[in-house]
Amino acid sequence: MEFRDNEAIYLQIAAYISERILLGEWPEEHKVPSVREMAVELQVNPNTVMRTYEFLQKQEVIYNKRGIGFFVAPDAAAKVKAYRKERFLEQDLPVFFTNLYLLGISLEELQGLYEKFTSDHYGASQKKES
Incomplete structure (x- = not known):
C-alpha cells in the first residue's frame, strides 16, 4: 500500500479496511x-495499526x-458507508464540483466517464446501491 502525504496513515489504513x-x-x-x-x-x-483499530472500534466497525x-x-x-458518505459530501464533493465547474466538465461527460470507470474496475454486472 502506498500512502499519501495529505492524510494520516492510520486513516488511510482505516479506509483500506x-x-x-x-x-x-x-x-x-x-x-x-x-x-x-x-x-x-x-x-x-x-x-x-493499533490506532487504526481503536478508531474503527469507536466507529463500531470492528x-x-x-x-x-x-x-x-x-x-x-452500513456504518462505514454512512461515515464515508458524510465525509465525502462535506469534504470531497465541494472540491469536486469546483473542479467540474472550472474545467468545464458537463454532467453528461461525467456520467459517461463514471459508467466506464465502474465497468472497468467493478465489472458490468456490479449492481448500483443507493
Whole structure:
C-alpha cells in the first residue's frame, strides 16, 4: 500500500479496511488480521495499526473478542458507508464540483466517464446501491 502525504496513515489504513468491508471481502464476523499481521502486510509500525483499530472500534466497525482478536461488527458495512458518505459530501464533493465547474466538465461527460470507470474496475454486472 502506498500512502499519501495529505492524510494520516492510520486513516488511510482505516479506509483500506473499510473498502474490504464494503466490497464484501470481509463480511460480518470475519476475523480481521492481527495488529502485527496488518503491520507487516502494510509495512507500518504496529502502533499505527493499533490506532487504526481503536478508531474503527469507536466507529463500531470492528470489535475485539478478548484473547481472540478483532472482528468485523454487525452492520459494519452500513456504518462505514454512512461515515464515508458524510465525509465525502462535506469534504470531497465541494472540491469536486469546483473542479467540474472550472474545467468545464458537463454532467453528461461525467456520467459517461463514471459508467466506464465502474465497468472497468467493478465489472458490468456490479449492481448500483443507493
